[in-house]
Amino acid sequence: MYQSARSPMLVISCRPMGVPRCSLLAAIVFIVRISAEAQIASTGAPQFEVASIKPSAPGARGPTIYNPTRGRFAIDSITAKGLIAYAYDVRDFQVSGGPSWLGSVEFDIVAKPEGDASGEKILAMTRSLLTERFNLTLHRESKELPVLALMIANGGPRLHPSVSKGGPEIRGGRGRLVARRVTTGMFASQLAGRVLGRPVLDRTGIAGEFDIDLQWTPDENPDGGPSIFTALQEQLGLKLEAQKGSIDVLVIDHIEKPSAN
Secondary structure (H helix, E strand, C coil), X not given: CECCCCCCCCCCCCCHHHHHHHHHHHHXXXXXXXXXXXXXXXXXXXCEEEEEEEECCCXXXXXXXXXXXXXXXXXXXXXXXXXXXXXXXXXXXXXXXXXXXXXXXXXXXXXXXXXXXXCHHHXXXXXXXXXXXXXXXXXXXXXXXXXXXXXXXXXXXXXXXXXXXXXXXXXXXXXXXXXXXXXXXXHHHHHHHHHHCCCEEECCCCCCCEEEEEECCCCCCCCCCCXXXXXXXXXXXXXXXXXXXXXXXXXXXXXXXXXXX
């Protein structure tokens, strides 16, 4: 298990004649790590008490996120890019830059949160983990990108006002998306992340919460059923139109693979 950077350990191999240079490098890396921790401490950001990060097993299927008891948090088979998107509550396509391994190398993470934590506190702890273990630095930019606009189709919307109780609930698999008590903005976000992998902006102008059950035929399984675009029009009275829009993105300035536990 990983112990916090409060007790950093650094091993550097040096040639005999390069001791002074190596010592300087060790000091610089040590200072960088302490600076990252000091930054987290100064902002009062929540941190995991302890965390383990290991490479995922070959062929693992993920990512899967667990937070069953609030005393244990785990993610299986997630890339650093996916972890950043999760921690900052954005989609993968909103994470830009970084090394080639950012979206290909997968990790398993097990952590113990500080206190009784869930929701936004877990996200904040994950951001601290990225700073400490991955030495992540990034900045935000707004970019004009090709997007899909969710709009009202001819004939008007066919949305059912929600009769569900409780908070929003969203689930789905290949060819189906079921949502309860969601706004059209939340629905657009789910289309972007779960289905299309592209930015989708809500430009319907429709207010309220709805229960939605959308079914379509995935592109790789053409069997005569409707595509996602046709299903949206026929089942919900909505359509997707190619446009350009301003999208907030996270630009990676620096990131490293986490040290082995």
